[in-house]
Amino acid sequence: xxxxxxxxxxxxxxxxxxxxxxxxxxxxxxxxxxxxxxxxxxxxxxxxxxxxxxxxxxxxxxxxxxxxxxxxxxxxxxxxxxxxxxxxxxxxxxxxxxxxxxxxxxx
Numbered sequence: 001x002x003x004x005x006x007x008x009x010x011x012x013x014x015x016x017x018x019x020x021x022x023x024x025x026x027x028x029x030x031x032x033x034x035x036x037x038x039x040x041x042x043x044x045x046x047x048x049x050x051x052x053x054x055x056x057x058x059x060x061x062x063x064x065x066x067x068x069x070x071x072x073x074x075x076x077x078x079x080x081x082x083x084x085x086x087x088x089x090x091x092x093x094x095x096x097x098x099x100x101x102x103x104x105x106x107x
């Protein structure tokens with residue numbers, strides 16, 4: 001996988017990486033391939049939905065999951081966008097064959 005985006009290192013980031021279209025912010029100087037692929041999946045999701053709708057949906061889904069589970073990490077892991085990204089982060093050709101709004105199958 002050749003990354004075709006903007007990677008910005010932010011040493012004080014509270015997570016290993018975050019996608020904020022069109023950028024991927026990373027904590028470490030040399031992010032691993034799976035992390036970059038995971039964040040690229042989020043970039044595609046954001047591009048499909050539009051940045052604002054993506055984060056509204058992400059936040060609402062997190063809030064619903066949190067109310068169901070009462071655990072931050074488990075609620076985060078059950079967000080459909082995250083489920084897709086974690087499931088496919090080591091499938092380096094995934095974005096070439098990914099269908100439009102593929103995250104819906106992870107709801």
